[in-house]
Amino acid sequence: MSTVTRRVETALPETGSREWWVLYLLAPLVLVGAGLLAFPTVVYDRFIWQYLWGPVVADAASQPVTHEGIRGVRGYNAVNTVSYLAAVVYSLPGLRVYLDQLDVTxxxxxxxxxxxxxxxxxxxxxxxxxxxxxxxxxxxxxxxxxxxxxxxxxxxxxxxxxxxxxxxxxxxxxxxxxxxxxxxxxxxxxxxxxxxxxTPLRLWVPVATTGIALSVTALYYWGASFVDVPHLRHPLILLAVFGQLWDAAQNLIGVTFLGFSPKMVITNVVYEATGFSGSTFVLKFLVTLGIVWYLADAKDEMNHTWWWLMTFFIGAIGLPMGVRGSLRMLLGA
Incomplete structure (x- = not known):
């Protein structure tokens, strides 16, 4: 261990203490703040604006935007992708401690x-x-x-x-x-x-999307009773299935009746190859079925919190997409 490392460890508060967590949470803010004060053009204009905030503003404006002559373009790039991933990873220990402190079940x-x-x-x-x-x-x-x-x-x-x-x-x-x-x-x-x-409201759209998702989820629930995998009908798995099917249903309605095309690369490739408007729905249902089958079968062997997070995540991907698509089509957007 180097002399510098020993001095740093001696200066830091004890791991897990309140002071240590305050330092852990404030360190990124302090570093960014110091960088803005010392090198505002490099840190803000050439990094934050160009790669992080500029693309967000451009997305909101639906066109490229400029700041101090630097162009911000909508969409992901290598820098913001790595930065967002690093932020998520860095936040996980603090989030876990927060949930432990709240004694969340x-x-x-x-x-x-x-x-x-x-x-x-x-x-x-x-x-x-x-x-x-x-x-x-x-x-x-x-x-x-x-x-x-x-x-x-x-x-x-x-x-x-x-x-x-x-x-x-x-x-x-x-x-x-x-x-x-x-x-x-x-x-x-x-x-x-x-x-x-x-605005002419397509009231039939949310009725159709939620109705299809609920009906197929109910069909899944009934079919799972004939399979010797106990957790296939677990409430959390049902939420995951419904969430994914709601997204699939809004895609089905949009492609079949409103002239839309699937946005995801894989689903669009399948749609173009088959010419079948329900291809995305079938694909998502089969993929979801495979995922929840694995999760149901692994429930008793996997760490409970990890299993919960994985299963909830599957539903949390589909739910907002189902709502977003249904509302947009409701309003003719």
Whole structure:
């Protein structure tokens, strides 16, 4: 061990202490702040703007934008992809400690409590798609929206823990209430906009997408009863199946009746190769079936928290996409 390393370790507070966590959380902010003060042009203009914030602003404006002569182009690049991944990885230890401190129980109630917040995120993305968020649009496009949804979720968890400790509520109930209010408000705003601007509302679209997703999920539930894999009908797995099928259903409706084409590269390739408008739905259903089969079979062998996170993640990918697509098509966007 070098002399420098020993001096650094001696100066640092004890690992796991409150002081250590404060330092861990503040260190990135301090480093970025120091860089902005010392080298503002390099750090902000040539890094933050060009590769991180500029693409977000360009996405919100639907065209390239410039700042101090530096062009920001919408979409991902190597720098922002690595930066976002590094931010997520760096935040995981702190998030885990936060959840441990709150004594969060990872069960089906918590997953269904989280679902409205995920749905609200999809609704906000749809509001951005139809240009209803004005200057706030930059906070509700990828990747900004992930940080916003995460921040709301973290705060809701904290409030839920306080309510639980005071015997006036629970974490799933509080998180679900926050998400429900947000989701209803976002969807209501979209519908109100359609009514107030005399936009022809395709009310049949959300009815069809949710109806298809619910019907096929029910069919899956019935079929799983004939298979000797106990956890195939676990509530969390059902949420995962429904979330993916909702996304598949909105894609099916858009491609079959409204002239859309699948956005994902793989699904679009399959659609172009087969010419079958339901190819994406079939593909997503089969892939989802394979994933949940594996998760159900591995539940008793896998770490419970890891299994919960993986299973919930499958549903959380589909839910917002189902909402976003259904709302956009409802309003003719």
């Amino acid at each position: 990872f069960d089906a109630r918590l997953a269904y409590g989280f679902a409205p917040i995920i749905i609200a995120g999809g609704a906000m993305r749809a509001l951005e798609d139809i240009s209803l968020l004005g200057d706030y649009a930059v906070w509700f496009i990828t990747p900004s929206i992930y940080f916003v949804v995460t921040a709301v979720t973290v705060l809701a968890l904290g409030v839920g823990a306080l309510a639980r400790d005071r015997n006036i509520g629970s974490i799933p109930l509080t998180v679900g209430l926050v998400g429900s209010v947000w989701a209803v408000g976002a969807v209501g705003w979209a519908v109100w906009h359609g009514l107030s601007t005399s």
